[in-house]
Amino acid sequence: MPDKRKLYLIAAVAMVVIMVIIIIATVLGGNKRDQANIRGGGTNTIRGTKTTGTGGDTGGNSSSSSRSGSRSSSSSSSTSGDRSSNSNEITPENYPVKKLDQIAQNLPREEILNIQRQIGYTLRLNKVSGDHGDIVIRKNSYRQTMTNADKLIYQTDFIIDLPKVKQSYQVKDSYSPLPAETSGLYDYTTLILCLDRSQLIYGDFSCNDRIKSEQRGY
Known part of the structure; x- marks a missing residue:
């Protein structure tokens, strides 16, 4: 055990x-x-x-x-x-006004181009496209005055004729070298306007311009 x-x-x-x-x-x-x-x-x-x-x-x-x-x-x-x-x-160089750069005083190149641009717009309003021919300043129509010496505002007026398309317009331009805040020039500073019938040398062409277009709403 x-x-x-x-x-x-x-x-x-x-x-x-x-x-x-x-x-x-x-x-x-x-x-x-x-x-x-x-x-x-x-x-x-x-x-x-x-x-x-x-x-x-x-x-x-x-x-x-x-x-x-x-x-x-x-x-x-x-x-x-x-x-x-x-x-x-609108290309302003396509609407040169003959001798404007020689005649215009106190207007810089930019302002001249602006005038030509507005001419282009107005021609478009009047159904002018393609070759519009020469744009010439009507003899003895050019005027320039200083309308405000303090703000250096120059008012330039002249008539342009386009023999090829048989149209004429009044050009009115207000320009100042001072800023818009000082001169007060903002809009409607350059206008290409229809002439009175008495001033037309090619006859009536049912002219249209910016002022008329805006009054009609188009």
């Missing part, structure tokens, strides 16, 4: 030792897995950061490209719009 008890005791101790070994092995294995997961998680986090960074860069590039595209579209639209509007604009 004593021998059997010893055997049972040894067997029990052995079982306990085995159980302890299993528990230790389980704990160690779990720790290793946890460490592996932590490492894996760290790597994923780093990769995630890189991916996010790359995505951010890509987003930035995309935004940049989008902005660039917008600028290109805008530039293209702007250019297209400019061309479209320019096709309806």
Whole structure:
């Protein structure tokens, strides 16, 4: 019996030792897995950061490209719009008044071009397009006076004749070298007006001008 008890005791101790070994092995294995997961998680986090960074860069590039595209579209639209509007604009150099730059005193080049531009608009109102021929100042019609010495306002008046299209107009221009805030000259400073019938040398042509158009509402 004593021998059997010893055997049972040894067997029990052995079982306990085995159980302890299993528990230790389980704990160690779990720790290793946890460490592996932590490492894996760290790597994923780093990769995630890189991916996010790359995505951010890509987003930035995309935004940049989008902005660039917008600028290109805008530039293209702007250019297209400019061309479209320019096709309806009057080019003052196409309506030169013979010897006006020689006769006109106290009027800079810009003001002369403005007069010619307004002539172009008025001819368009009167259905004149293409070759309009010469634009000449009628003899003895040119006048220029200073109407306000304090504001340096010059009033220039003359009649223009267009023999080819058989039309004539009165030109009235108010000009000051001072800013508009000082001179008070804002609008209606250059007018190309229809003449009285008594002043027509080519006959009546159902003349139209800015004032008449605005009174009629078109």
